Amino acid sequence: MTGRTILVLNAGSSSIKFQLYDATAEGRLTRRFKGRLEGIGSARPRLLAWDGAGAVLEDRGFRPEEADEVEEAQAAIGGWLVGAMGGPPDAIGHRVVHGGADYTAPVLADAAVLAALEALSPLAPLHQPHNLAPIRSILRRRPELPQVACFDTAFHATMPDLARRFAIPEALHARGIRRYGFHGLSYEYIAGRLPEVAPExxxxxxxxxxxxxxxxxxxxxxxxxxxxxxxxxxxxxxxxxxxxxxxxxxxxxxxxxxxxxxxxxxxxxxxxxxxxxxxxxxxxxxxxxxxxxxxxxxxxxxxxxxxxxxxxxxxxxxxxxxxxxxxxxxxxxxxxxxxxxxxxxxxxxxxxxxxxxxxxxxxxxxxxxxxxxxxIPTDEEGMVARHVVEVLRREGRWA
Structure with missing residues (x-):
């Protein structure tokens, strides 16, 4: 794998967080910049961005109508991102809250995956639609650009069956009414840090x-x-x-x-x-x-x-x-x-x-x-970037 850039998007109901990473041929990641557009749907949306050393790159306000919804907010920051990146990224990673019973590991996002994830929106109405909005928009505009969906539920796939159960009829459990767990990207990151910071x-x-x-x-x-x-x-x-x-x-x-x-x-x-x-x-x-x-x-x-x-x-x-x-x-x-x-x-x-x-x-x-x-400070976006490298290598998209 030659040097690549990975853009990570974490789109919520009132903010979009983003980070850009440079990936070496060996898969090592260096954060070039990070930022967020906060206040989506409010009277004072604002774009903030910092470079890898923490210096302020951007601090800009937007008119309310420029960031009334997540898709408008995407467009508002899109121009800045392209300019800051010096061109489009080589891949994009997304935090997606709910993967349901079927998605227990990160996957390349295509139209079929997107449809399956949209069907899970009633289980996480505050998050899922906003997580998926950038995937849908980019699939429409740049279908050739690899996008990887990473799930907050996936880390909890190791929970034993007893921990997944509610005391309800088996037919309802079979329909997916079970315990899933969330914040998995954060927990996965912490689990990876523990051997270094708290080996005992x-x-x-x-x-x-x-x-x-x-x-x-x-x-x-x-x-x-x-x-x-x-x-x-x-x-x-x-x-x-x-x-x-x-x-x-x-x-x-x-x-x-x-x-x-x-x-x-x-x-x-x-x-x-x-x-x-x-x-x-x-x-x-x-x-x-x-x-x-x-x-x-x-x-x-x-x-x-x-x-x-x-x-x-x-x-x-x-x-x-x-x-x-x-x-x-x-x-x-x-x-x-x-x-x-x-x-x-x-x-x-x-x-x-x-x-x-x-x-x-x-x-x-x-x-x-x-x-x-x-x-221990968490880094969900960094975890997503690692998964992007793993998935694209596994799929033969990055040699």
């Missing part, structure tokens, strides 16, 4: 907490997923920015009987619950930490309480626990939230070092803590 627990029983606007926790044994807090959809498990996490199904039935339609319930569960619903203020942990309002404290306490409960359940699933890792936006940057969770895990043997935690050190547990606690 890399092959052991580890809980990794991906805490951001979306949140989940994964139980790993020897770097493989054995259980996840997220299940059939991205609604389950831990409370999130605007999603409730674990919720009695009877609540949904009650709302239905009370006259609320499916679309209204979906909007409620995906957009009005979680930290936003509890606080009545914001879904942003930074704003909640800065607020003296009782609702803000309630939301943070609830979040820490349910996360600690989940840690206990995941430890039970593994028959013990050898370490904890925090990652993603909140997990990497919100020291007070980590401290609140850790305090509720004292019974597991967790003791934080306050200075290390405040400094976001790689290891934030005290020297005398029975369980080591680490903070």
């Amino acid at each position: 627990i890399a092959r052991g029983r580890v809980i990794v907490a991906h805490l951001g606007s979306g949140c989940s926790a994964c139980a790993m044994v020897d770097g493989r997923s054995v259980q996840s807090t997220m299940g059939f959809s991205a609604l389950d498990g831990l409370p999130m920015g605007t999603r409730p996490g674990q919720l009695d199904a009877g609540v949904v039935l009650h709302l239905c009987r009370d006259g609320m339609g499916a679309a209204a319930i979906e909007h409620l569960l995906y957009h009005r619950c979680g930290l936003l619903g509890l606080s009545g203020i914001s879904a942003d942990v930074r704003e909640l930490l800065a607020s003296p309002a009782p609702g803000a404290r309630l939301a943070l306490d609830y979040f820490a309480d349910r996360t600690a409960q989940a840690f206990g359940a995941l430890a039970a699933a593994m028959g013990g626990l050898d370490g904890i890792v925090f990652t993603a936006g909140v997990g990497e940057n919100a020291a007070p939230v980590r401290a609140m969770i850790a305090a509720r895990c004292a019974w597991l043997g967790v003791v934080l070092d306050e200075a290390r935690n405040a400094a976001h050190a790689p290891r934030i547990s005290a020297d005398g803590s029975r369980l080591p606690v680490h903070v």
Whole structure:
């Protein structure tokens, strides 16, 4: 393989993240630049980009109508990307939230794959349509350009059958109503980093907490997923920015009987619950930490309480626990939230070092803590880029 460029796109409902990598003949990756267009659908969409050394390359605002939807946002940043790349990339990798039961490894995206993935949109309505919009657009405009879809559900394909089950009739399980797990690209990256940054627990029983606007926790044994807090959809498990996490199904039935339609319930569960619903203020942990309002404290306490409960359940699933890792936006940057969770895990043997935690050190547990606690920045886009190289080599597209 001669030198190639790989563009990675991570398209969400309100932002598009991107990174450009140079790939050597040996498959080594170097990030040339990264950025994001944030505020899609808002009054102030903004493009931000940095080079590989962290220097600002672009900081530009757009008119609301230029980034009203993901496809418009694509067009808004497309010209800048082509100019910054010096030409089109050799391949594009995409983060796709849901691969269902059939896609348990990254694949080249063609029309048939796209159609199958679109059929999964009801399982992840907040993410899947936006993940697929760039694939569809590029397939239409540049069908010869290789695109690789990488799935957040794929890492959890190693979960045992028992962990995948709901207590429902077999016929429904056969129709795909099962636990899938999400945030798999993040967990896969962390699993790959553990032997280097925490070799003493890399092959052991580890809980990794991906805490951001979306949140989940994964139980790993020897770097493989054995259980996840997220299940059939991205609604389950831990409370999130605007999603409730674990919720009695009877609540949904009650709302239905009370006259609320499916679309209204979906909007409620995906957009009005979680930290936003509890606080009545914001879904942003930074704003909640800065607020003296009782609702803000309630939301943070609830979040820490349910996360600690989940840690206990995941430890039970593994028959013990050898370490904890925090990652993603909140997990990497919100020291007070980590401290609140850790305090509720004292019974597991967790003791934080306050200075290390405040400094976001790689290891934030005290020297005398029975369980080591680490903070490891995740890199979902870097994981996607690696998969692009692997898939194109396997398919004979890159010699």
